[in-house]
Structure formats: C-alpha cells, structure tokens
Amino acid sequence: MKERVLLVGGGGREHAIARALADTTVYGFSSNRNPGIDSLAETVHLGSETDTDAIVDFATEVDATVAMIGPEASLAAGVVDALEDAGVYAFGPPAEMARLETDKAYQREFMAEQGIDARPAFETFGNPEPAIDYLESVDGDVAVKPRGLTGGKGVRVTGDQLSKTEATVYIRESDYKEWVIEERLVGEEFTVQAFVANDTVRPTLAVQDHKRAYEGDEGPNTGGMGSYSDTGPVLPFMTREEYEAAVEILEETVEALGDYRGVLYGQFMLTSEGPKVIEYNVRFGDPEAMNTLPVLETDFLDVLTAARNGSSLPALEFSGQATVCKYAVPSGYPVDPDAGAKITVEVNEATETDRYYASVDEQEDGLYTTTSRSFAVLGRGESIVKAESRAEAALVDVGEGFHIRHDIGTDELVESRIDHMETIRGM
Incomplete structure (x- = not known):
C-alpha cells in the first residue's frame, strides 16, 4: 500500500518537508493556506495546528499511515500523543518530551540532572522580581530567556542587544512571568539537526542561521532571516572534531531522554571550550529544514517508515552541494511590518534555486505579503559562494515592500566568522 503522509503545519519548513515527500501522497493540515504545499498535497485542511481532535479526525478521514509534525506549538499541544492514541504513527516527540524545547527551565534542569555538561551556568525564576534582583547582582553579561515558547524572538543578551538596565525593563514590562537567566556564551552559533528513532541518531549537516534582522547582525531577533551550509557536514569556521563533539552531545541527550523519536535540533555556540548548547528544538528549524532536505x-519517506516500523534509520546521503537560504520579509519586519506587497519573484530550478513559501496572502491577481516572513529562496552550488550568487540572482526582481539580508552566505560574512573563531580560540 502506498504511504499516506499527514503533514501538520503551513510554513516554509513544511513546504520543504512536502517537497521532500513529493513522491508519495501528502495530506496537509494547517492554519494558513500555503500555495507551495497546496501544489504538492492531495488536499489541505485548514484548522488550528493545536486542535488535536480536528487533526486526529482529519488523519482518520484520509487514512494516514504516518504523520510529520512541523510546528513546535503542535508538539506542545500533544498532537503526537493524540495521533498515537488513534493508531497513527507520528514522527515527533510526545508533549512530555517536547518540553525540552517548550520549557527552557526544564531544559536546563534536565541537562544538569543528566550530567550533560555542555551548558552555561543558569538560574530559573518563577516570577519577574527575583529575576530582576539576580540580573542586577550577577557579574558579567547574561542571556535573558522567557521560560516558554517565543517564536525565536524572546531571548535578549546583555552586552550585545541591550544593557543590563534595559534588560530589567524588558523583564518588568514583558507579559512573560517565568524566566531563565544564564551565562552569556561567546563564539559562533550553529545548528545540527538529527533524525532520531529506535535508538538511532542520524545527524545532518551543520547550518548557520541568522536571527538578527539587519545586515552585519544588527537589529532585533527574528524567526530567522536565512542560513547556509557547506558541501560537507562542517561549516568553514569549525573543525571536524568540533562538529563531532556537537553530534556526541545530541547522542548523549537522546540516551538521557530514552525512547525519543523525531527531529532533535541542537542550537550550539562554538566557544573556546568547544560547542555548548544554547537550546534544543524538537522539530526541524525554519529555515534550516530548507538547507537540509x-x-x-536518502529518501525522507524511508526515514519516516523505518522509524514507524521499529527499524534502524537508514544512513543519510547528501548531494555534496552547499546551500544558501535568504528570506524575503515585509518591510518593517519584525517590529512594525507592512503587509500588502505583491510577490513577483520567479525561480528556475534549472539554475539550482528553489522557492519556499512561508506566510502569504493569495488573491485573485497573485500573492501578497502578510506581516510574517513571506518566502525564502535557496541557492545550491559547488561552494557557498556559488550558492549565494544563485540565491541573490533569484531575488533580483524583488520589488518594493520587502526586506532581505543580502549579506547571508557572502564570502565577506563567512570570512568574518572564520576570523572571529580564530580570535575566540586564541583567548
């Protein structure tokens, strides 16, 4: 019987997953209409991605044989638990294990209890005032994190994004109540995503994401402005041994978790002492899924079915191409985004570029921006430089009303990362 895959989520990450599953029958369930997923799926049902009953009903209606859950909010809501109760295998962790991402205090306490040493010093707080008192008393710069999900936009780092005085204002004026304050890690950030099931950990390529809104890593944090990967698993600013150390941390984490399944994403800081965990995610990154898939x-469907069937996951093979992903976002994003700009960019797959839709408004005369990230363009090539030039060429026709970080993947920016790590290692 041909597999029937339920895909939950409607962003750029899920568009990349749908493309990776294009040779099978995909049924989408999402809160928004994504034209890229629409073109690949048998049908798409619109609904809340945290409505477990509606998702189970749709999975039963389409006779899904396996499910892939994209958004972290769905995992936190217990979609995997509900599907499992209904007899549908979902490649993702149950809600209790999803706390590794959704609860930052739990995440750090888990690492401490399990003896996973690749972490900064930290303290947790159940309400704002003790957090402020601690922040004002501690020496050195810190990362200030709301305990729960923030869409990648809630963390503030003193000595980088704001002063300690501004950080106390942030805590006091925020709607968040519970906080984690931890030692600021200094180095270069990178991520490694691994496919995990049945005591098998299959790591993928290292990727560097760019959270800051503006070129030169300036401005507020975003959901991710773009990312790049190299022709092999290692990024230009790291050694093979440093990559392997990050993989070992993921393997140690999986062993501590027990019967984990799904994608385990480690966001690391490469420091003078090696990689340290900034945070875990329990699903594909966005945009990192677009660099990886x-x-x-290796057929991604084979990964899903091996996981479901209790087998070891297949060894992963990659094309050997570098990738550069750049997001086009509405002007003013993320602070004061302007919606309504028309999307006119076309891509030609013969030039080894792909487009992934995220949040768009489909009207009779075309696609328009909303207030969230609009679409991403991915360039592939025999080097990061070549991949970057292809991504840029595909964005040349972007009109008014968009913002793009054109520096992502450029030779100048990559060289600055290499120089930075040489300085860090010499400290």
Whole structure:
C-alpha cells in the first residue's frame, strides 16, 4: 500500500518537508493556506495546528499511515500523543518530551540532572522580581530567556542587544512571568539537526542561521532571516572534531531522554571550550529544514517508515552541494511590518534555486505579503559562494515592500566568522 503522509503545519519548513515527500501522497493540515504545499498535497485542511481532535479526525478521514509534525506549538499541544492514541504513527516527540524545547527551565534542569555538561551556568525564576534582583547582582553579561515558547524572538543578551538596565525593563514590562537567566556564551552559533528513532541518531549537516534582522547582525531577533551550509557536514569556521563533539552531545541527550523519536535540533555556540548548547528544538528549524532536505539524497519517506516500523534509520546521503537560504520579509519586519506587497519573484530550478513559501496572502491577481516572513529562496552550488550568487540572482526582481539580508552566505560574512573563531580560540 502506498504511504499516506499527514503533514501538520503551513510554513516554509513544511513546504520543504512536502517537497521532500513529493513522491508519495501528502495530506496537509494547517492554519494558513500555503500555495507551495497546496501544489504538492492531495488536499489541505485548514484548522488550528493545536486542535488535536480536528487533526486526529482529519488523519482518520484520509487514512494516514504516518504523520510529520512541523510546528513546535503542535508538539506542545500533544498532537503526537493524540495521533498515537488513534493508531497513527507520528514522527515527533510526545508533549512530555517536547518540553525540552517548550520549557527552557526544564531544559536546563534536565541537562544538569543528566550530567550533560555542555551548558552555561543558569538560574530559573518563577516570577519577574527575583529575576530582576539576580540580573542586577550577577557579574558579567547574561542571556535573558522567557521560560516558554517565543517564536525565536524572546531571548535578549546583555552586552550585545541591550544593557543590563534595559534588560530589567524588558523583564518588568514583558507579559512573560517565568524566566531563565544564564551565562552569556561567546563564539559562533550553529545548528545540527538529527533524525532520531529506535535508538538511532542520524545527524545532518551543520547550518548557520541568522536571527538578527539587519545586515552585519544588527537589529532585533527574528524567526530567522536565512542560513547556509557547506558541501560537507562542517561549516568553514569549525573543525571536524568540533562538529563531532556537537553530534556526541545530541547522542548523549537522546540516551538521557530514552525512547525519543523525531527531529532533535541542537542550537550550539562554538566557544573556546568547544560547542555548548544554547537550546534544543524538537522539530526541524525554519529555515534550516530548507538547507537540509533539498540536498538529502536518502529518501525522507524511508526515514519516516523505518522509524514507524521499529527499524534502524537508514544512513543519510547528501548531494555534496552547499546551500544558501535568504528570506524575503515585509518591510518593517519584525517590529512594525507592512503587509500588502505583491510577490513577483520567479525561480528556475534549472539554475539550482528553489522557492519556499512561508506566510502569504493569495488573491485573485497573485500573492501578497502578510506581516510574517513571506518566502525564502535557496541557492545550491559547488561552494557557498556559488550558492549565494544563485540565491541573490533569484531575488533580483524583488520589488518594493520587502526586506532581505543580502549579506547571508557572502564570502565577506563567512570570512568574518572564520576570523572571529580564530580570535575566540586564541583567548
């Protein structure tokens, strides 16, 4: 019987997943209409991605044989638990294990209890005032994190994004009540995503995401402005040993978790002492899924079915191409985004570029921006430089009303990362 895959989520990450599953029958369930997923799926049902009953009903209606859950909010809501109760295998962790991402205090306490040492010093607080008192008393710069999900936009780092005085104002004026304050890690950030099931951990390529809104890593944090990967698993600013150390941390984490399944994403800071965990995610990153899945030559469906069938996951093969992903977002994003700009960009797959839709408004005469990230363009090539030039060429026709970080993947920016790590290692 041909597999029937339920895909939950409607963003750029899920568009990349749908493309990776294009040779099977995909049924989408999402809160928004994504034209890229629409073109690949048998049908798409619109609904809340945290409505477990509606998702189970749809999975039963389409006779889904396996499910892939994209958004972290769905995992936190217990979609995997509900599907499992209904007899549908979902490649993702149950809600209790999803706390590794959704609860930052739990995440750090878990690492401490399990002896996973690749972490900063930290303290947790159940309400704002003790957090402010601690922040004002501690020496050195810190990362200030709301305990729960923030869409990648809630963390503030003193000595980088704001002063300690501004951080106390942030805590006091925020709607968040519970906080984690931890030692600021200094180095270069990178991520490694691993496919995990049945005591198998299959790591993928290292990727560097760019959270800051403006070129030169300036401005507020975003959901992610773009990312790049190299022709192999290692990024230019790291050694093979440092990559392997990050993989070992993921393997140690999986062993501590027990029967984990799904994607385990480690966001690391490469420091003078090696990689340290900034945070875990329990699903694909966005945009990191777009760097990973298009160059994955192993059939992603084989990963899902092996996980479901209790088998070891297949070894992963990649194309050997570098990738550069750049997001086009509405002007003013993320602070004061302007919606309503028309999307006119076309891509030609013969030039080894792909487009992934995220949040768009489909009208009779075309696609328009909303107030969230609009679409991403991915360039692939025999080097980061070549991949970057292809991504840029595909964005040349972007009109008014968009913002793009054009520096992502450029030779100048990559060289600055290499220089930075040489300085860090010499400290």
